[in-house]
Amino acid sequence: MAEYKDYINSLSEIEKSALLETFNIGASHAATALYQMTGIETSVSVPSIEIVPIKDVGEEFKDEVKVAVYVELGKEFDGHIFFITDFQDALKICGLMLGTNECSELDELGKSSIMEMGNILASAFATAISNFLGITIDQTPPQMVIDFLPAIIDLALIDVAKYSEHTILLKTDIKLGEALFKEHLLVFPRPDGMKAILKKLKEVLGC
Numbered sequence: 001m002a003e004y005k006d007y008i009n010s011l012s013e014i015e016k017s018a019l020l021e022t023f024n025i026g027a028s029h030a031a032t033a034l035y036q037m038t039g040i041e042t043s044v045s046v047p048s049i050e051i052v053p054i055k056d057v058g059e060e061f062k063d064e065v066k067v068a069v070y071v072e073l074g075k076e077f078d079g080h081i082f083f084i085t086d087f088q089d090a091l092k093i094c095g096l097m098l099g100t101n102e103c104s105e106l107d108e109l110g111k112s113s114i115m116e117m118g119n120i121l122a123s124a125f126a127t128a129i130s131n132f133l134g135i136t137i138d139q140t141p142p143q144m145v146i147d148f149l150p151a152i153i154d155l156a157l158i159d160v161a162k163y164s165e166h167t168i169l170l171k172t173d174i175k176l177g178e179a180l181f182k183e184h185l186l187v188f189p190r191p192d193g194m195k196a197i198l199k200k201l202k203e204v205l206g207c
């Protein structure tokens with residue numbers, strides 16, 4: 001675990017900036033896809049990237065029920081991505097995507113709309129990583145989890161915790177029409193994926 005911890009903690013500020021730019025390219029593609037799906041003027045941006053100890057992730061979130069869309073990545077980049085939103089935000093997003101003021105509950109149609117948004121975001125970020133590294137990344141069909149954060153990320157921890165005590169936290173701003181939502185994506189890369197990212201960053205930056 002110590003070796004992988006060194007890899008994920010060794011990102012310099014310049015490397016983080018380059019990686020942030022990569023994720024923002026993915027965010028731009030996600031905004032286009034969401035606009036095409038909803039017809040609502042949409043923007044998506046990632047204002048910051050942080051390497052966070054898994055044990056401290058909960059401090060970034062209120063102790064409330066969350067709605068998460070989970071996708072597992074594979075082939076040439078193994079890892080996990082979670083799109084995480086507050087339950088009340090999910091109801092508002094659901095309403096906007098379905099053309100109502102706000103969903104009163106997350107029924108099957110509402111869950112489907114949130115899951116599609118999460119899948120679009122995860123796919124866009126996975127594609128950004130794929131293009132950046134010049135590799136092929138497969139992803140599983142999205143899963144939705146409604147629970148408190150520790151139970152949600154258990155899906156990844158069963159796999160990743162044996163390699164690392166850290167995760168990549170992407171604060172993600174999503175604007176649908178006039179409504180702004182400040183959400184999060186968590187990326188849990190396995191060791192080979194993180195090493196590939198660092199190697200490519202050093203090539204690009206001439207480190």
